[in-house]
Amino acid sequence: MSTASVPLPNWITYGLMPLLNLIVAFLISGLVVWWIGENPIEALKLLIEGSLGRGDAIGFTLFYTTSFIFTGLSVAVAFHAGLFNIGSEGQAYVGGLGAALVALSLDQYVPWYVTMPFAVIGAAVFGAAWAFIPAWLQAKRGSHIVITTIMFNFIGAALMVYLLVHVLIVPGKMAPETRTFLPGGQLPKLDWLMALFGLKLGPAPFNVSFLIALVMCFLVWVLIWRSKLGYEMRTLGISPSAAVYAGIPYARTVIIAMLISGGLAGMMALNPVMGSSARLQVEFVGGAGFVGIAVSLMGRSHPLGIIFAALLFGILYQGGADLSFEMPNITREMIVVIQGLVILFAGALEYMFRPTMVHIYQRFKRA
Amino acid sequence: MSQHPAIELIGIDKSFGAVHANKNINLSVAKGTIHGIIGENGAGKSTLMSILYGFYQADRGEIRVDGQSVAIKDSQAAIGHGIGMVHQHFMLVENFSVLENIMLGAEGGQLLAKGRSGARAELKRLEDEYGLEVDPDAIIEDLPVGTQQRVEILKALYRGADILILDEPTGVLTPAEADHLFKVLKVLRDQGKTVILITHKLREIMAITDDVSVMRRGEMVATRKTAETTVEELAELMVGRRVLLRVEKGEPKVGKVLLSVRNLTVKDSRGVVMVDDVSFDVREGEIVGIAGVAGNGQSELLEAIAGIRKPASGEIQLDGKPIADADPARLRELGLAHIPEDRHHMGLVLKFEEYENAVLGYHRDKRYGSGALLDLNAIRADAAEKIEKYDIRPPNPRLKTANFSGGNQQKIVVAREIERDPKALIIGQPTRGVDIGAIEFIHRRIVEMRDAGKAILLVSVELDEIRSLSDRILVMFAGKVVGEKGADASEQTLGLMMAGIAA
Amino acid sequence: MDLFDIIVSILGSTIRLSIPLLFTALAGLFTERAGVFDIGLEGKMLAAAFASACVAYVTGNAWLGLLGGIGVSILFSLIHGFASITNRGNQIVSGVALNFIAAGLTIVLGQAWFGQGGRTPQLPASGRFSPIILPGADAMRDVPVIGPIYANVISGNNILTYLAFLAVPLSWWVLYRTRFGLRLRAVGENPGAVDTAGISVTWLRYRAVIVAGFLCGFSGAYLSIAQSAAFIKDMSAGKGYIALAALIFAKWKPVPVMFACLLFGFLDAFANFMQGKAVPGIGEVPVQIFQALPYILTCVLLAGFIGIAHPPKAGGVPYTKER
């Protein structure tokens, strides 16, 4: 009997199965660790301690989490409209330009809380702008968005480097980066939030953009499940032909969905650019856009799921850095492997365990 | 000839998830006969035959070919046992030539060159023997459906099939093409081949089969010698009770023209003209039916009126306003409701919960939330109301739409479109794959709409449905309206027109 | 250096830069014509480059290196097949995942085994495919026009280059002249037709992805043991994506694939050549523009300003007969 259409309760589909997929991904990662001659249990311990063991470690974990929430939301919003946006990386990169321009022009005149809303808009607009062309190409010319967004990642990188090397660089400085923003262009750290839990943030760059990320989670939830636009996006994402029937304009919906997606990716830049390094640097995104894919897949494209998945990857990134610090044999790229495995098992192989689950579930139900 | 039946199915059982498509089926088909299988949409005919052909695996049961119990684990095995099948949805590679399609799976060696000349010769022989004429180098997508079907039959014969299964072969054929097909089938039978013919057209069963089996809701309910049964008996067996094919309705009270189509030409995505300079009017209080063999432009006509497909030229007016350029959302605002032909791909989003589908296309309406947000309470209340009124089962607006049966899914669509109180209603295949109870319900609703003074355009490939609902009947052939008849037109007259022979 | 020399130089460079694209695009041709999208070409190429370099380093034999690359690349293909054919997962997601796994694992293992930051040690000459000087190349050099072309473009490439160009007609022949090719093209258009013809869709698609793995093995080996003499982390550097773009540009046909790859190779070569040179009237064009040019052009091409490409109909859709 085919099992594909047998319904399963939500807690299995959205809880147990992702967990199972995750466990398999980790088991295989453990195998790799063991293969290169290290103790996986020991590694796991170091990873957890390094990411959750101290106040500043938690701060770093949440710092990474913040970035991943943004990019995860970015991928998820596009996904709901049936679009696979692999371009969050590039959109975040260009979004950084928007944030930086705002910070550079306002930081001398106003305090951070005045700069912030403009920076949020600036980052979002620039990120959205970078998503616009692939969106337009998909909507009007039918160019596969997966390919065009990949191309735009490369083009964006070239553009940003050009700007940083030739335009934004501080004359006489070597590193292609802007000047350091004054406090008026920086997002303050969330010491007080940590203090509420009796933790000391220390030097970790955990900052206000985390709160912006949480607000975005809520807004995305409203957008997808409570708004007319979200309804249209989901219709289009599940059944393009039904969307045509319902009079949902394809081009407009695709473009808007991608603009929102790009905007969310762009906002990710607030975190590293204004919350941490206080300047725009080359390659500051550092793969967070790609992590967003894994986060969105694992979080089943739901904001709540995305928060958890982002936290998991935050732990991986911070703990992984610490781990490679303690076990030099395990390089930080181990995280990339884990990321790939999570995408594989939570994404491409998400239904691998479904038939088994159906059988077990039916046996239980009968009993 | 041995006395074993060609095919015996014993206790075949098959479920698709929650759908129990075949329940403990037994069937025996004698050698050298044409055996009909009839049943309503969704009765499980295709599933049963696909199991015999190895396309699906039965959950339980036994298959015997020529008295031998066999395991048919894939189509390969079926072909090996001399079984060939012409599927309801053709299994052809559209951008391949006829020859390539014939050869696929029977290439005669690792290289194509040698097999190709052999295939050409064999094709010529089959053509001479059965009158199945076809250009081997033509590309499938350029061929008319009738010819495509011929290719499917040739495919089976080329593989040396002794038992030929045809799944609803006449649905896409004109009566004349169907007659030709039947001639071929008789030749095949006379040469000792066994034919299993699936259809739900009783006329065809009576015309050419030797035996007939009836399926209903996944069960095999009876087998008869065709000579010893009647149309009435078969119809009753099929639906499980006496059927009343005529819909009760009074004289139409016709008003002004609401929907007007002038010189409409529509092309499909390849640029082929599908609707060719068509003009007609639909007035208040009447049902205009469009009859025709599937694929003669009816679908494109509907889509053009519904704003889904841009017309190449011509004009459409709704209540005096030009709407040829309007999109579906705008058309709904103007009062045009549309029950699409294909509820799975158009009318519904199967992954949505029921209440979400209850507003599909109307979700921008103020009553479902002012501003940008949806008012879920209003939507769910609205859905619950329709569920009650239309007796949609199970009565749960939070259930995933895919988990409703076909009839209930169709009711969701009908409820949504009718309850908006539109001025005009365009309807495609309103009862395709819907059980008999739901058919009656839906038909009654449509007539009620007419009596309420709506203009209704109805497209259906079921001639019976067209004849029993319509006040006027337009017949389409090759993209043109070839004639108009009253509701009392005979089946023969309409059939000839559908074949493009008479006007 | 006159114009002709420049052209010859750029052509030579074009050939060298096209080869990995060509192998990879042909690999994509086989899977995508069979209806399996493969965005993981990049990862396969990278993994193969790593494996080739490792084996070639350990054995000191380039051919064994190539074999190692092919083996690992096929392994990646099989995982892609397992996810997208057997488990009917999303093919793009699976490809993306494999790209990450390849990007990470090559460095993790490389670091663990060689301790050189993800690099393999430099290969000895026997571990590489060195340029082959065709007979008479040096003698021909002075013949006008043909001489330099023969000596600098046609001669002086390694064996894999010649194999790549051989692979083009061979691919065409397999696709259009063999049973396997007929079935493969059919399964990418209508798997139902293949299934009902008694052919296993699953096994056919698996064979297609295995062929793709095989070809990616060559492109990987070309990178690490022919074009250079070691594996370097991320050495595929987006070539898999460019190959994919070339495949689309060529509308999934073998001979146009070759020309598309040559075009993209040429763009790359031209960018290299133009770098640091002033364009009359404009001045020095920022190198970033040249670097972005292939990607920009790909988008322009994808935008269909030169005709629309129809992908295989069943592409990207897992085959399910039971809903």
Added chain:
Amino acid sequence: ADIKPALVYGTGGKFDKSFNEAAFQGAEKFKKETGIDFRDFEPTGDTQGEQAIRNFASKGFNPVVAVSFAWTSAMEKVAAEFPDTKFVIVDSVVKLPNVRSVVFKENEGSYLVGMLAGMASKTGKVGFVGGMDIPLIRKFACGYAQGAKAANPKIQFFQNMTGTTGAAWNDPVRGGELTKNQIDQGADVIYAAAGATGLGVLQTAADNKKLSIGVDSNQNHLHPGSVLTSMVKRVDLAVYNAYKDAKDGKFTGGIQENGVKEDGVGYALDDNNAKLITPEMKAAVEKAKADIISGTVKVHDYMSDNACPM
């Protein structure tokens, strides 16, 4: 004194056979001499670099050496947070009392190898392949061009940068292709200042029987007979000295500028390239070296005005 030395590499990776590897060698040498072990770390991105430097400082490591200009801003921050820890940054300047900034006059070293290139070139054409296009690398190129010109006023000079992002340090394929390009244009000596990308440059030059010039570390041994020389930049000394000074209690902050005079940059001569450098070449380059030290020859520094007078 008891010290706990730490080392943070640039993003090119520890074993680039070049810049970072030189730093590693310096630390290794110190370890061998004193038996004092060190900890090192290879960061991916800027956040990680900062984190690593801070990690070391907070775990009591002292001194903490960070090589690469990429850590400038990180160093500015962390050094301010840990005023009692001694920091060293290589290739950049951080003006804090507890930070020693070690910079090199790469223009001078490049000038020397440029002279050798100019003299060794039979075609009168020499090439330069840079890594990431940043002022620092242009400084290499400019010094090199000046040197080549000094040796042969009619010299023709080709210059290519591999890329504009960090990936440019790690792209030997492109490096090789750029090299082949320059060879096709007639260049017969190519200088690579491109981190790991340079490996491709050296390889391609060797494959085509042309000469190449290595950078940062002594790379002569990579292709004996093909690598003309290497522009050694004593990052190893910078690291070694930092540890040694700290151990001896002689650590000082401030800027250390190492040129030819300080023996911070130079050209490499060993068995591998002995046959390539004729006595005349050696004499000429030694004279240039003396002239630079004495100040009679001034090698223009690209970074002083972001321009090369060529």
